[in-house]
Amino acid sequence: MNNYVTEAINLKSYSLNDADKIVVMYSKDNGLIKGVAKGIKKPKSKLGARMDLLVANTLQLLKGRSMDTILQAQTINHFRKTRENMDKLMISSYVSEVVMNFGEGSESASKEIYELLYKALSRISDSNDKKGMLIAAIKFQLKILLIMGFCVELDTCLCCGERILNEDMYFSTTMGGAICKECNNALGVRLKMNYKIRDFLQAMLQFDFNYESDYDKKATEKVCQVCFDLLDDYIKIHTNKRQKSVKLLKELVKV
Ligand SMILES: [Zn+2]
Known part of the structure; x- marks a missing residue:
């Protein structure tokens, strides 16, 4: 219920802590959104290169109180x-x-x-x-x-x-x-x-x-x-x- 799916293009990212990053994206359904990419800095991250800048993905996000979490990403175009x-x-x-x-x-x-x-x-x-x-x-x-x-x-x-x-x-x-x-x-x-x-x-x-x-x-x-x-x-x-x-x-x- 608190999950939603949208297409989005990664515009910017910054470090949140040792393991996680925040990615700013432009989404098809909600305009500018921010999502936490958990574990992205770890070598075996399942999100990996999908959260690189200028990549378009179909995302599944979990709505949070202050920020959403990226649950899944499937790349549409890596340009x-x-x-x-x-x-x-x-x-x-x-x-x-x-x-x-x-x-x-x-x-x-x-x-x-x-x-x-x-x-x-x-x-x-x-x-x-x-x-x-x-x-x-x-x-x-x-x-x-x-x-x-x-x-x-x-x-x-x-x-x-x-x-x-x-x-x-x-x-x-x-x-x-x-x-x-x-x-x-x-x-x-x-x-x-x-x-x-x-x-x-x-x-x-x-x-x-x-x-x-x-x-x-x-x-x-x-x-x-x-x-x-x-x-x-x-x-x-x-x-x-x-x-x-x-x-x-x-x-x-x-x-
Ligand atoms: Zn004139």
Whole structure:
């Protein structure tokens, strides 16, 4: 009766004592949850690698007064290819951190967020190059902003509401969208955005993770990096907490 079953992805873990760890997970049914993984530090632990970070499991948990206990775990996806590639690992850590920072209070959207996180991690894991990983991350950024009610405005100017056609515009990371040339004379946003980048972002928001459009094919790694950075700036404003992995990611990109 006090047991429940849910799918969850491991986001973070910390030590509880000599034998046990606490694992923070994003679950399909209850949003962010914490569970004690008993005996996980012992060599013969039955949970073992299933409780490693960025693993998706079907879990059986025992409800506790302050914290639940993980009784059983069956792995759905270990995202194996991610573990062999530093870029994949960094970008996967980034998406999991965004979910953790948005996670509290997101229970009503937990199924959508869980599925988005799962798709993003799968796509990153299966990517053949850096551009593919960044496209997965951009899709994830745009879609989680939409779910959380902070959708990026790309069609019309955030100030005057006029439709922006195929012309230069500016992108405000504080306001989360496009500003027309005229309005920007007063605002002075420095980030100029070509309408082709806007069209690319719109496509990324609309298309599913598994659909590879012409936009995916035409985009360069550099364009993807620019889009990733500007969306990340906007996400940071709404999550407050610093995204540690992004700092690391940016360092890696410079190498
Ligand atoms: Zn305007």
